[in-house]
Amino acid sequence: MHTTRSGYGAPEPESAAQALARVDGSTPSSPDHHALGDLVFKKRVEAAGITEDLLAELHSEAIALFTALEEHAVRITKDTDLPARNRGYPRPTDGAAELAVPDELGWHPSFSVRSRSTDLPVTMKCMMEQDEDARMLRAIGGIVRSSGSASIGLQQMIAALAGTDLTYFMLQDATLGSQVKQSEAIVKATNTNEWITHPPVDSEMRSLALKGLSQMRYMTERRNRVVHDIWRPMATEEWPFGLEGTRATRWGKARILSSLQTFHQLDSMFSLAAELLGAVGVAIVKLRLHDPEYVSGLKDDPVSAARRCCTDLARKVELASSGKLPGWRWEVIPLPETE
Incomplete structure (x- = not known):
C-alpha cells in the first residue's frame, strides 16, 4: 500500500504483529537467556575475589x-x-x-x-556526644538571637518614647547591659520634670516599660554568662541535660551548674521581652495620636499585648529567681577559699 510517508522515503508504521515478530526474533530463548545471566554473574564474582x-x-x-x-x-x-x-x-x-x-x-x-x-559502640558514643554539643550550641544560639531581638525592641521603644531616632546613635555601640541601664534612666526621667520637654508618654506604658527593663537586668546578667563562659555537657541522674560553665579566664574560674532547659527558658524570656518592648513602643505612638478607646479597639491592640507580655515575663522571672521555674537550674559554685 502506497502512502504519503513512503513517497518521502519514510518507513511505514509497524503493525502489532510485525512488532511482536521482531521482538521474538531478537530475544534469545529462555535457556540461552539464563545461561548468559549466569555467565555475567560468574565473571563478576571472580573479578571481586569472592x-x-x-x-x-x-x-x-x-x-x-x-x-x-x-x-x-x-x-x-x-x-x-x-x-x-x-x-x-x-x-x-x-x-x-x-x-x-x-x-x-x-x-x-x-x-x-x-x-x-x-567499633560500632564507640561510634554511637561519639554521635551521642556530638548530639549533646549540638543541642547545647543551638540553645546558646537561641539566647543570642532572642537577646538581639530584645535589643532591637529596646532601641525602637526608646526612639518612640523620645520622639527621635537619634537615640539609636547613643545605644548602637553599647552592650546589652548598658542599653538597659541607659534606657531605664531615660524612661524614669519622663513625666517627672516640667523643664524636660519630650513628646507625651502614656503613664501605663511608662510603667510597663520600667517593669520590663527591671526584668531584663536579671536576664542580661545570666545571658552574659551563657554567651561568654565556656560550657560543656555534664549529665547526672538528677539532671540528664545538665551543663557546666566556667569563665573564660586563666584565674578565678568560678563554675556555674545549669541545664539545657534553663537555656531554653532564658531564650523564651528574651523573646517575651522583645515582644513587650516592641508593643510598648507602638502603643506610645498610637496613644499620642488617638484616644485609649480607639487604640484598644484595634485588631492588633498594642496595649493589651504589652500588658500580657509584661505579666508573663514578670511571672517567669519571679519563678526563675525562686528556683521554681520548670527545668530551671542556676547554681554558682564559689571558688575554694585559699589559706
Missing part, C-alpha cells in the same frame, strides 16, 4: 555483630536507674576514663566500648 571462605568469614562476623547488638539492647533496657539518654553510655564527670577490665561481652564498663571485632 570465595566460599570469604563468605563464611563474613557470615560469622555478621552473626557476632548482631549478637553484640542484641546483648547491648538487653543491657541498656535493664539499666533503668540511668537516665534514658545515658543508658549504656554513662559519661565520666572527671574528664578522665577509669581503667577497668572489659566484661565477658567485651564492653568497657566506663564507656561501653567494645574491645573486639567492631
Whole structure:
C-alpha cells in the first residue's frame, strides 16, 4: 500500500504483529537467556575475589555483630536507674576514663566500648556526644538571637518614647547591659520634670516599660554568662541535660551548674521581652495620636499585648529567681577559699 510517508522515503508504521515478530526474533530463548545471566554473574564474582571462605568469614562476623547488638539492647533496657539518654553510655564527670577490665561481652564498663571485632559502640558514643554539643550550641544560639531581638525592641521603644531616632546613635555601640541601664534612666526621667520637654508618654506604658527593663537586668546578667563562659555537657541522674560553665579566664574560674532547659527558658524570656518592648513602643505612638478607646479597639491592640507580655515575663522571672521555674537550674559554685 502506497502512502504519503513512503513517497518521502519514510518507513511505514509497524503493525502489532510485525512488532511482536521482531521482538521474538531478537530475544534469545529462555535457556540461552539464563545461561548468559549466569555467565555475567560468574565473571563478576571472580573479578571481586569472592570465595566460599570469604563468605563464611563474613557470615560469622555478621552473626557476632548482631549478637553484640542484641546483648547491648538487653543491657541498656535493664539499666533503668540511668537516665534514658545515658543508658549504656554513662559519661565520666572527671574528664578522665577509669581503667577497668572489659566484661565477658567485651564492653568497657566506663564507656561501653567494645574491645573486639567492631567499633560500632564507640561510634554511637561519639554521635551521642556530638548530639549533646549540638543541642547545647543551638540553645546558646537561641539566647543570642532572642537577646538581639530584645535589643532591637529596646532601641525602637526608646526612639518612640523620645520622639527621635537619634537615640539609636547613643545605644548602637553599647552592650546589652548598658542599653538597659541607659534606657531605664531615660524612661524614669519622663513625666517627672516640667523643664524636660519630650513628646507625651502614656503613664501605663511608662510603667510597663520600667517593669520590663527591671526584668531584663536579671536576664542580661545570666545571658552574659551563657554567651561568654565556656560550657560543656555534664549529665547526672538528677539532671540528664545538665551543663557546666566556667569563665573564660586563666584565674578565678568560678563554675556555674545549669541545664539545657534553663537555656531554653532564658531564650523564651528574651523573646517575651522583645515582644513587650516592641508593643510598648507602638502603643506610645498610637496613644499620642488617638484616644485609649480607639487604640484598644484595634485588631492588633498594642496595649493589651504589652500588658500580657509584661505579666508573663514578670511571672517567669519571679519563678526563675525562686528556683521554681520548670527545668530551671542556676547554681554558682564559689571558688575554694585559699589559706
